[in-house]
Amino acid sequence: MHFQSVTFDLDGTLLDTIADLAEGCRLMLEEVGAPPRSQAEVHSFVGKGMAVLVERCLTHAQPPTADQLHAAIESFKRHYAVINGRSAQIYPGVLEGLQAWQASGLKMGVVTNKPGMFTETLLDRMGMTDYFDVIVSGDTTAHKKPHPEPILHACRILGVRPDRNLHIGDSKNDIHAAHAAGCLAYAVPYGYNEGEPVDSADCDALVSDLLVAYQQALTFKDLKNK
Numbered sequence: 001m002h003f004q005s006v007t008f009d010l011d012g013t014l015l016d017t018i019a020d021l022a023e024g025c026r027l028m029l030e031e032v033g034a035p036p037r038s039q040a041e042v043h044s045f046v047g048k049g050m051a052v053l054v055e056r057c058l059t060h061a062q063p064p065t066a067d068q069l070h071a072a073i074e075s076f077k078r079h080y081a082v083i084n085g086r087s088a089q090i091y092p093g094v095l096e097g098l099q100a101w102q103a104s105g106l107k108m109g110v111v112t113n114k115p116g117m118f119t120e121t122l123l124d125r126m127g128m129t130d131y132f133d134v135i136v137s138g139d140t141t142a143h144k145k146p147h148p149e150p151i152l153h154a155c156r157i158l159g160v161r162p163d164r165n166l167h168i169g170d171s172k173n174d175i176h177a178a179h180a181a182g183c184l185a186y187a188v189p190y191g192y193n194e195g196e197p198v199d200s201a202d203c204d205a206l207v208s209d210l211l212v213a214y215q216q217a218l219t220f221k222d223l224k225n226k
């Protein structure tokens with residue numbers, strides 16, 4: 001296999017977390033006295049981390065003030081910490097895919113825009129922590145995806161050259177971050193992508209699930225370096 005490691009996005013790729021995120025937003029909006037948002041709206045707001053999610057929830061005609069945003073983020077953190085993982089579902093093919101990657105001896109990581117205070121608890125609650133050699137969260141590095149820094153940080157810790165790492169995610173933020181880091185990017189169509197369908201033209205392969213991603217990666221040949 002060409003690849004020596006694989007990094008996975010979390011929300012919308014490994015886990016369907018939308019019900020918990022929507023519930024965290026509902027409780028936060030109620031607490032700060034702002035109008036509610038539907039689950040479909042929250043679905044289209046996820047992708048650039050917690051602060052952007054909260055800001056999008058509060059933005060109607062006008063964006064919130066800095067003080068309003070700060071109070072809402074603190075409220076979201078408090079509520080989501082309790083809910084995190086309660087209704088989360090592992091997507092079909094994820095465990096089969098992780099087991100296939102693991103059996104082939106690749107190093108594995110998670111690179112998510114979710115804050116670290118939620119990522120590690122969530123993976124623990126879902127019994128998935130032991131698959132991963134590195135976990136990079138939205139606040140681990142100075143920049144989040146679509147910036148390449150979090151994926152480059154994971155590659156450095158794994159000791160793998162970026163062109164030997166495959167990143168798999170549900171959103172253009174994953175694809176852009178992976179390509180900017182010099183990695184290949186596969187995308188799954190079932191996640192969030194800020195409310196839009198994933199454009200297969202952007203990624204190196206659109207794969208229906210993580211087991212199919214593994215099978216596809218086995219056939220990858222690096223023609224440039226041959």
Ligand SMILES: O=C(O)COP(=O)(O)O
Pocket residue numbers: 009010011012046047048049050053111112113114115138145
């Ligand atoms: O926190 C988000 O906005 C999305 O998280 P993700 O990077 O795991 O999809």
Ligand SMILES: [Mg+2]
Pocket residue numbers: 009010011012013047169170171191192
């Ligand atoms: Mg995602």
